[in-house]
Amino acid sequence: xxxxxxxxxxxxxxxxxxxxxxxxxxxxxxxxxxxxxxxxxxxxxxxxxxxxxxxxxxxxxxxxxxxxxxxxxxxxxxxxxxxxxxxxxxxxxxxxxxxxxxxxxxxxxxxxxxxxxxxxxxxxxxxxxxxxxxxxxxxxxxxxxxxxxxxxxxxxxxxxxxxxxxxxxxxxxxxxxxxxxxxxxxxxxxxxxxx
Numbered sequence: 001x002x003x004x005x006x007x008x009x010x011x012x013x014x015x016x017x018x019x020x021x022x023x024x025x026x027x028x029x030x031x032x033x034x035x036x037x038x039x040x041x042x043x044x045x046x047x048x049x050x051x052x053x054x055x056x057x058x059x060x061x062x063x064x065x066x067x068x069x070x071x072x073x074x075x076x077x078x079x080x081x082x083x084x085x086x087x088x089x090x091x092x093x094x095x096x097x098x099x100x101x102x103x104x105x106x107x108x109x110x111x112x113x114x115x116x117x118x119x120x121x122x123x124x125x126x127x128x129x130x131x132x133x134x135x136x137x138x139x140x141x142x143x144x145x146x147x148x149x150x151x152x153x154x155x156x157x158x159x160x161x162x163x164x165x166x167x168x169x170x171x172x173x174x175x176x177x178x179x180x181x182x183x184x185x186x187x188x189x190x191x192x193x194x195x
Contacts, residue, residue: 005099008034008129009092011076011085013042013161014057015050016186017064018178020159024131027154028104029069032129036096039065042083043076046117051165052191063181084117089125101125107132111142123147131156169193 010025029037041061043054050057054077062072075091076083089101103126105113110130113119128149132138133156143149164177169192174183187194 002098005035005096006033006102007036007038007092007096007099008032008102008104009038009040009088009126010104011040011042011083011088013045013048013050014061014064015052015161016057016164016178016182016192017041017061018159018161018164018182019176020157022064022068022179023157024154025065025070026068028131028152031152031154032102034102036099037070038073038092039070040073040076040088043079044082046082046084047112056185056189056191060182060185063185064179066181082117086116086118086122086125089122093125100127102127102129104129104131106130107136107138110138110140113142113147114144119144120146165192 008028010028012021014021025039039061041054041058058072058074058077065072073092075088079087085103089103093099093101105128107130116122123144123146128147130138130149130151131154132151134153138151159177164174167174167177168186186192
């Protein structure tokens, strides 16, 4: 009998990846029972325009997560055009089959799920794991009823990529915001206005 792998996928623009992301991914790796935990930097996010190139964001993600038991996938970076979860799932599914895929998402996307490209098809292929902050409530009325989801509560660090980019552009202290290796990479490439 062939074992069915449980594969967790966590996607993001990671522009740049910061300690909040690292903390969340670390906690998820400890508290879930995925056979494979795949982190996927978006190639071209369809709902936003990244500042750094997809290749730089991939490299920063690798640097930030190199000590965690996760696999960094370049599946979206290699693909041209907009990055859609459905395409990523189909590509990774063929790699891991037979598998059960869990798409990990923050509670901030709950109100946007209905706008995702081919969401009904995606919902047939994956189960969603919605990460919520302690003492917060997810408005489940905003989640389409065809979506299978569970919730996990993780205390997140209060850091945003926008905050990090602003601090870098202002030549501010980013030591508490991003991993040292990512800071060195940003400085070496002059990203986000780094001097």
